[in-house]
Amino acid sequence: MTEKLKGVLKNKNNLIVIVLLGVLLLVIAIPVDKKEKVKENDQTSQNSAGGNPAGGEAEQSEAEAYCAYMEEKLEKILSQVDGAGKVQVIISVKGTGERVVEKDHPVSRSGTQEKDSQGGNREVSTVDSGESTVFVTASGKSEPYLVQVLQPEVEGVVVLAQGAGTGSVSKDIAEMIQVLFGIEAHKVAIVKMEDKSV
Known part of the structure; x- marks a missing residue:
């Protein structure tokens, strides 16, 4: 193993590629920390300017409630697919939705x-x-008039199903999810559930 590594490091092209990959990883990691600090500063400035400090938490809990609701509905419908058996679903969403x-x-x-x-x-x-x-003033509070509430965009779906080992069941489940959420096939994962009775 060490001889192979020494052989790779002796070649100048390989050494340059390794150094460039290391620099690239450093460059990628640095902006992540700055964005997090900027978000914290934005929240602090909103709080000091009279913004709602719990607004982000409320939106986050609404997004989580939406995910839980959709997961439950999807589990109910997918468990009725012939051969699917017991089903568990996890949905990931992008953002927290939008209020217009x-x-x-x-x-x-x-x-x-x-x-x-x-x-x-x-x-x-x-x-x-x-x-x-x-x-609009309601109950003594003045709130913006909402025209539309857009739910968060579904980013990916993972399904654990007892019958997922067969091609037709997995195919049917994947097609249903793609139609329901309008997402591409590579954002849907169907996995056979572990049989705990053995």
Whole structure:
């Protein structure tokens, strides 16, 4: 083993590739830490600016509740597939979803026409537009008016099924998941469940 390693390291091309891979790994690892620090700073600035500190936690718990709900529904439907047997499902999602609020877009237009003493005409028109969030007051609280709540995007699905060893059962389960969530086949994993009765 050590002779093989020495042989690889003696070749200059291999040594250069190894050094470049090491540098690449360092470059990739450094921005990850900075992004986490930026997110912490953003949350701190939101809190100091009067933002809702529990907003992120509430959105996270909503995403987890959505996942749990969809996992339960999927387990029920997949367990009814012929030959699937007992089924367990794990769904991973991207983000926490999105809330679309109503925006008010007031526009005001004004125009004037002037004639000067030399017979020339001048027309001045002004258009002012803006955008503001529409708020609704309920129970003494003023909250943005929600037009739409978009659920988080499903990123991948893992299915453990007793009958997953056969090709047709796995194929049927994979096709069902692709149709339900609109995800590609490589984002679906179907695995045979361990038989604990043995």
